[in-house]
Amino acid sequence: MASSIVATPAHTLSPPAALSSTKLGAASPSLFLALSSPHSSFPSLTLTCCRNPCFLVSIKQPICRAVAGAAAAEVEDDEEEEEEEVDDGYAKSGSAFTPPTKPKTGKAALPTKRDRMRSKRFLEIQKLRDKTKEYDVVSAIMVMKQMTGTKFVESAEAHFRLKLDPKYADQQLRATVNLPKGTGQTVRVAVLAQGEKLDEAQSAGADVYGADDLIEKIKEGFMEFDKLIASPEMMPKVAGLGRILGPRGLMPNPKAGTVTSDITQAVNEFKKGKVEYRVDKTGIVHVLFGKCNFPDEDLVENFMTIVRSVETNKPKGAKGVYWRSAYICSTMSPSIRLNVKRMLEFKPLTTV
Structure with missing residues (x-):
């Protein structure tokens, strides 16, 4: 008798049934065929023997699950192979696929957002100064004048960050100073x-x-x-x-x-040329000290007059280090950082 597959959901044996039956011992294992029973409340594999077609044996559930798991694993392997196919020369890995981007050029390639918003003129002239360097007064004014290049005469500006909090009455700074060379x-x-x-x-x-x-x-x-x-x-x-x-x-x-x-x-x-200056809410003093077409000596004299005035009018409530930083710049150019110690120790204009 030839082997056959028999599905008997209504007469499937219970899980405790074992394959160690003496009746199965006489038959060759190759004569048994298996079929899962989807209609049974307890999934099982049903075996039938060619010598005794009426004899059925139900395999325990773990074996059935193992067979089903192996089939599911094969399906997953097929899906993974499909996902790893090459499309237009790029490999897809998973559901998230990010196409390659073109390299940025021009302003878009600049590292900082601030530089990307600057004009081409500004990006060129800022190469004339070293951001990491602290200049002395004379050198800073020379660099500042080199960076001017607009159609109008730019003003020279000084910006001092002081250790002041103007919300306190004893830390407010407001005064005037007469510039010897005028403001222009x-x-x-x-x-x-x-x-x-x-x-x-x-x-x-x-x-x-x-x-x-x-x-x-x-x-x-x-x-x-x-x-x-x-x-x-x-x-x-x-x-x-x-x-x-x-x-x-x-x-x-x-x-x-x-x-x-x-x-x-x-x-x-x-x-x-009398100018007024005052500290703003962030503790910074902004003041003009001339025009960029002034001789270097005149700009140095005006600048140092302002520095001495700020030092003389130091508020009583200022504690610790009074000067934090000092910068100069023209109206349309980058700022130049000064060495505060050398600025305060600057000797008169006869040495300029």
Whole structure:
């Protein structure tokens, strides 16, 4: 009798049945065929013998699971082989596939986001200075002048980071300094005064002057001046202009030298190059010290005058190291870091 596969889900033997039956011993193992029974509550393999077709034996569940696991493993191997196929010369590994990107060129290849936003001119001129080097005053000014190249004359700026917190009253810094060589800028001065003070303002060369009439013009939006000087008796009336002048930094203040009885001297000083500086909320002082077309000696003299003024007006609440860092730059060029110790020890201009 030929071998055959028999599925008998209704008469499948229970799991405890064993293959060690004496009746199976007489038959050759090659005469037994297996078939899983999907309809049975307990999956099993059913064996039938050609000598006794009516004799059925059920194999235990673990063996059935092993056979099913082997079949599943073969399916998984086939799927992995399909995933590793080559498509357009690139191997796919898993479900996530990232195509290769083209190498970046131009500004996109620059390492920092800040440089990628700079102009080509800026990227070229910043190669003239060494970011890691701290320059002395003379060398820094020479490098700064080399980096200028715009269509207008750029201003020279100084930026000092100080160990100050202006939210404390004893750590506020606000003062004025007269630059010996001037600022190179045309300053429009307005004067608020009465009586003889108006005649003094006119004689001193004030661009705009007046009393109540000028206050009304400012309220209407007149702002054609860079400095506003007021006499002490006019301050009660000027208080109403705080919302207009305050945000622009034009409000008269005794610390800034813009509230004074000597109108003639105040006008002359601001016309010749008197500048005001103050520490901002981050502890930094920003101040102009001339134009980049000034001779090097004039820029050095103006700069050191500002440094000495900042040192002289050191607030009482400043503790520890007062100077943290110092930089100079032109209006449209990168900053140049100064050596603070050499800057403070700089000797006069006869050695320049």
